[in-house]
Amino acid sequence: MKAITSKTLIRLAILGLLGIACMVTLFLLSENEMHRNNAFIRRYPHHPISKTYDLDLKYNSYYIAGHANDLLYLGNTTAPLHLLEVNLITKDTNHIRIKLDEPDLPFRSIRIGILAPYFFVMDGSVPCIFRGSITDWKAHLWMKDHAYFTRALPIDPNTLYIKTISSKTNEAVLGIIEKQEGTFNVTLNPNILERQLDGMFDVDGTMLVSGDNSQLGYVYFYRNQFMVMNPDLELLRRAETIDTVQVAKIQLSQRNAHGEIKMKAPPLQINKGAVLYQDLVMVQSDRLGKYEDKAMLDQAAIIDVYNWNKQTYQFSFYLYTIGKKKVKAFTVCGDRLVAIIEDELSVFRLKPTHFKKPLRAQNMANGYERSPE
Secondary structure: OOOOOHHHHHHHHHHHHHHHHHHHHHHHHHHHHHHEOOOOOOOOOOOOEEEEEEEEOOOOOEEEEEEEOOEEEEEEOOOOOEEEEEEOOOOOEEEEEOEEOOOOOOOOOOEEEEEOOEEEEEEOOOOEEEEEEOOOOEEEEEEEOOOOOOEEEEEEOOEEEEEEEOOOOOOEEEEEEEEEOOEEEEEEEOOOOOOOOOOOOOOOEEEEEOOOOOOEEEEEOOOOEEEEEOOOOOEEEEEEOOOOOOOOOOOEOOOOOOOOOOEOOOOOOOOOOEEEEOOEEEEEEOOEOOOOOHHHHHOEEEEEEEEOOOOEEEEEEEEEOEOOEOEEEEEEEOOEEEEEEOOEEEEEEEOOOOOOOOHHHHHHHOOOOOOOO
């Protein structure tokens, strides 16, 4: 065997360095595509929100379950029947333990939803839904075995907005579960989610319910589109965000022996969390527009605000992070914006110059308030 000469070693080293350089270049180009789109320019008004305080939650496993007036409720993924109640005015906290009348079901993915004076405990893999009163936090089995679902949000004491899998097409579909006179009706609307590739990954997104429960929403993760519906799941608006990606950029594997399809590479995510607030849709995006500094992605989440009724882009604002902690979720409680930033809770005021007062605040300002029916 011939000895490797120094010239050969130099050539091999050069080839290796070129290969590494190519890989780094491709990675940087990929990262740039993931985070930048020079086709749009955002408008940032002067401080449309202002922070009031941060609260240490101690754990990063909390999610937003709902709110009732000035009380925010946080569910916990690692303690499924535990709730943390936060008084947004006094900052006082209260730990709540939910009791189920049938606690031995084979639960796998419990989620809690608050719709005062009720709360719901939901697991679409069983499938079952419990309902109880927030006065005693005891829940009774409300529905079992009528419909499987991947997500459910209560919209009135007897109705839930769900996402499920169609038995006819094996594709994701939005629907309504409604209890009437002791029986359950499950209504699916196959026309809301629009298939592009597989009808599952390509239509994935965030389900929304407005604060007064008068509208439902859905924001796609991987394309520049969102929809707003009425509580009967009839389409009111289909609108686009300021991003220009209209077709989901995802790579899928071939179906395996179990019939499963998986993503082959991280997808290009256009939209993240979102909130439906009166006639506004607030959408979190990590995509930088023209002239925006990439360093901002380490300092804040970008929230784009749209008027769904007028189908217009209004403005954007920064939701600043805490150190290296990232925004996990956010919601609107009255005239406050509340965000979970890993293990911290941040509370902000919405400025009325940019956000209308909620109906309750308007009524109180006018000297009256609607009583519950």
